[in-house]
Amino acid sequence: xxxxxxxxxxxxxxxxxxxxxxxxxxxxxxxxxxxxxxxxxxxxxxxxxxxxxxxxxxxxxxxxxxxxxxxxxxxxxxxxxxxxxxxxxxxxxxxxxxxxxxxxxxxxxxxxxxxxxxxxxxxxxxxxxxxxxxxxxxxxxxxxxxxxxxxxxxxxxxxxxxxxxxxxxxxxxxxxxxxxxxxxxxxxxxxxxxxxxxxxxxxxxxxxxxxxxxxxxxxxxxxxxxxxxxxxxxxxxxxxxxxxxxxxxxxxxxxxxxxxxxxxxxxxxxxxxxxxxxxxxxxxxxxxxxxxxxxxxxx
Amino acid sequence: xxxxxxxxxxxxxxxxxxxxxxxxxxxxxxxxxxxxxxxxxxxxxxxxxxxxxxxxxxxxxxxxxxxxxxxxxxxxxxxxxxxxxxxxxxxxxxxxxxxxxxxxxxxxxxxxxxxxxxxxxxxxxxxxxxxxxxxxxxxxxxxxxxxxxxxxxxxxxxxxxxxxxxxxxxxxxxxxxxxxxxxxxxxxxxxxxxxxxxxxxxxxxxxxxxxxxxxxxxxxxxxxxxxxxxxxxxxxxxxxxxxxxxxxxxxxxxxxxxxxxxxxxxxxxxxxxxxxxxxxxxxxxxxxxxxxxxxxxxx
Numbered sequence: 001x002x003x004x005x006x007x008x009x010x011x012x013x014x015x016x017x018x019x020x021x022x023x024x025x026x027x028x029x030x031x032x033x034x035x036x037x038x039x040x041x042x043x044x045x046x047x048x049x050x051x052x053x054x055x056x057x058x059x060x061x062x063x064x065x066x067x068x069x070x071x072x073x074x075x076x077x078x079x080x081x082x083x084x085x086x087x088x089x090x091x092x093x094x095x096x097x098x099x100x101x102x103x104x105x106x107x108x109x110x111x112x113x114x115x116x117x118x119x120x121x122x123x124x125x126x127x128x129x130x131x132x133x134x135x136x137x138x139x140x141x142x143x144x145x146x147x148x149x150x151x152x153x154x155x156x157x158x159x160x161x162x163x164x165x166x167x168x169x170x171x172x173x174x175x176x177x178x179x180x181x182x183x184x185x186x187x188x189x190x191x192x193x194x195x196x197x198x199x200x201x202x203x204x205x206x207x208x209x210x211x212x213x214x215x216x217x218x219x220x221x222x223x224x225x226x227x228x229x230x231x232x233x234x235x236x237x238x239x240x241x242x243x244x245x246x247x248x249x250x251x252x253x254x255x256x257x258x259x260x261x262x263x264x265x266x267x268x269x270x271x272x273x274x275x276x277x278x279x280x281x282x283x284x285x286x287x288x289x290x291x292x293x294x295x296x297x298x299x
Numbered sequence: 300x301x302x303x304x305x306x307x308x309x310x311x312x313x314x315x316x317x318x319x320x321x322x323x324x325x326x327x328x329x330x331x332x333x334x335x336x337x338x339x340x341x342x343x344x345x346x347x348x349x350x351x352x353x354x355x356x357x358x359x360x361x362x363x364x365x366x367x368x369x370x371x372x373x374x375x376x377x378x379x380x381x382x383x384x385x386x387x388x389x390x391x392x393x394x395x396x397x398x399x400x401x402x403x404x405x406x407x408x409x410x411x412x413x414x415x416x417x418x419x420x421x422x423x424x425x426x427x428x429x430x431x432x433x434x435x436x437x438x439x440x441x442x443x444x445x446x447x448x449x450x451x452x453x454x455x456x457x458x459x460x461x462x463x464x465x466x467x468x469x470x471x472x473x474x475x476x477x478x479x480x481x482x483x484x485x486x487x488x489x490x491x492x493x494x495x496x497x498x499x500x501x502x503x504x505x506x507x508x509x510x511x512x513x514x515x516x517x518x519x520x521x522x523x524x525x526x527x528x529x530x531x532x533x534x535x536x537x538x539x540x541x542x543x544x545x546x547x548x549x550x551x552x553x554x555x556x557x558x559x560x561x562x563x564x565x566x567x568x569x570x571x572x573x574x575x576x577x578x579x580x581x582x583x584x585x586x587x588x589x590x591x592x593x594x595x596x597x598x
Contacts, residue, residue, distance in 0.1 A: 023527065023553060026526075026553075055578075110470040171470040171471065172470065172471075172472075173574040174409060174577065176572075177532060177533040178533045180553075227325075228474070231475065231476050231479060232474070232475075232476060233476060234476040237475060237477070252476045254322060254479075273473050273475075275470045275472040276472075278354070278473065
């Protein structure tokens, strides 16, 4: 595989109520020159137009969980997002043999995740790029959300180069100027990097990269009936990427009782109190910190 | 009108995705003793059960805009929330001659409004109570959202004593332990006050009360097509109740241009970037600060 990039896709509004991505796509569609670079072509695509119009995350089903081979190749998809996933797979894919060489998928979260990149895999191409970006954007966090032995259902999985950008905290259905502008700045840094690579420019990388590797998810405390019985503890709210030690409070029941973390070692939670994950039974995702030596990976 | 309070209603989940109110109501329904006081009865009512189940603000129409005489007395309401408004009006009202003497309606907002009370009117009973509460809760803000010459369509308008509690910032569809507990604490302070008043206790009031009086609403910048063309300026985001001076930046267009406030005098915006108000064409509400001398109003 050559490092040459010929086509890049930027997708936003994959979740219809994540407005930063959707309005950035509209901006890029109005002014395509903004995202073109001399050595490649860039496509801007609104992921879920019907959900964007309805200002909802999705119509029938979470689009960003539809990109498995099983869903993409079923003979007659019935749900809107399953049909939409096939359309996107035709435009950008097919998954595994994609027409585009790089995908940026724009998201936002009600969790306090700042500016986060979620790479589609930890191949050296992606890690080098993220290491490069982490110098330009020192607050950029890398969340390696890969579940071993499980096929990725994310839109990014169409192509093995690229990542999702998650910015937060922001309420679904609203805009935030700071996060809009930092997402846009990051997109330009990515496009400039890819063009620099195409040109054979000398690019400067740090020696290592800090990543947060996905371990597991934690559900909310619930009653036998399945109803919620508590909420994120106030000490944990907005503390994404902060250390959670055994014995630290995790939840508060509605009666005011604290529930502590009973794991055997420290972890680093992310997606704490993400609005869209209540229905998935996820109160937060736990990660571990890892420093990757990338000097041997440089292109 | 006597000051005696015989029945109090606490309503939550009037907007189905404002979970703090809805889960407080469920808590009070499981443990009714929490909200009883020896001198009066308290009812806890889930405002919009269908929207709560769907985790949406409403099914067909904003329930908290349905409590006008015209809507309540139409012969055959078709929309779910119009029917629900009639049911609530039968349980607590009828509007203008209510069975309950006091209504607390629990809300939350994505705006940074802290702990806010929105009284149904500025009658002395409500102002005295709010003045009393503002000593117990020094961060409590009073937003007098009354549009002169216009009938109130809020649930609170069933009864001329009471107010809505707005807490924020919180994303719709999630819980927040700090705001849950401060809402609960305020409810208990209200119930204790009403019981104290019934008992003829000597209650201590401050001499004056600061209120933010509603002036007008401001829409987002839009294109000729009606589409959004910008967002709240970063200097204004989360700055509810802070002074906005002529010439201060108000919005940023998607192209990064600032739009300033062109009014002739300072105002104090609230409900800045409230998610549910995008569809109403409200980017923020403008208020003016007023200090009310309430020594002459004490009961």
